[in-house]
Amino acid sequence: MKEKRRKAQKIIFNSEKEMPIAPMSLGSMTFNLTGAWRNIRPVIDLDNCLQCGICWKFCPDTAILIENEYPVIDYDYCKGCGLCAEECPAKCITMEEEIR
């Protein structure tokens, strides 16, 4: 999944001739690393994780991946909405200040 995301790039037309005749989409938005919007960062304490997947289920940015049966946050895209932390039944996700 992460691999597929990494390949995304911006599409640039050098002239009108390179534009498709019909306005159709040619690429994915995954080049747009929305992690830059974030000012608070979710951090999962996996020791207390129940592996319930609720954080994954409610992420509006599909920024939580499942790897080795645990949730992993993709900080390239996480916008820091805090929904995962709010909904986690084990309260094992904390929102920490983003330091850039």
Added chain:
Amino acid sequence: MKKPRTMKLSLPLEEYMNPGHLACQGCGATLAMRYVLKALGQRTVLCIPACCWSVIDGPFPYSSLDVPVFHCAFETAAASASGVKAGLEMAGDKETTVVAWAGDGGTFDIGLQALSGAAERNDNIIYVCYDNEAYMNTGIQRSSATPYGAWTTTTPVKHFKDQPKKDIVAIMAAHRIPYIATASVAYPEDLFKKMKKAKDIKGTRFFHIFAPCPSGWKSRPEDTIKLARLAVQTCYFPLYEIEWGEKYILNIKPREKKPIVDYLRLQGRFNHLTEKEINLIQEEIDRNWHRLLRLCLQPEEKPTA
């Protein structure tokens, strides 16, 4: 770290919505799309009129969705979907699900006649209205889906909205279409199940999905799911299905009905309301809820005249 158990997810892992999209933090409309596509799968075409979703998806030449999207004019979601469906059928494709995906403004207001036309013809499409209760894309103007009491930029605090929310589901039920469902982003498993069911039904299918909008409701982004859940638990937005405009099925009956004030107090758009107005809202909810419970009674349970 503990020894990994296998995770049991309540929804399929496949995603048709990618990150990088342009929705605000905590957007309910985005979750609605994510769950609907999980249920409908790859062979789906979306017709999206002007609304937040036409922005969320991304600008030309990009898209955040792994299914084709046809961007259409504001009032034409249903007509466009009918046309796409007819075109696909002429080309021999009877399998692809065609979905009209519009906001509440595009459904309750400007797109209503196109929707009524498609429903009257019983065109073979799924119409999804994600309801964020105002024209959000253009800066939070009131729509006929905006509830009584709410602040919007066209219903400022001094002149907050004085009319109740239009009952779009009753309007659609009056068309006697095969399937209608209300759904909520706080109950994705229920939404998923009903969307799967709708996929196999022929004719016009209508979904009304409750989708909180932190930017327009002046709520905290992390409260999106809590708000959607409270809307169901207070019976403000009940989850039910209607078959052929007649058979009502209640999906979730809250164990105890929560007071609406719990829901209102989490949203800046209701900050100005006094006890008097809150009581009016509560009374209207109680009336609507009892009406729905009556409609959900099976014929044999109904009192005889």
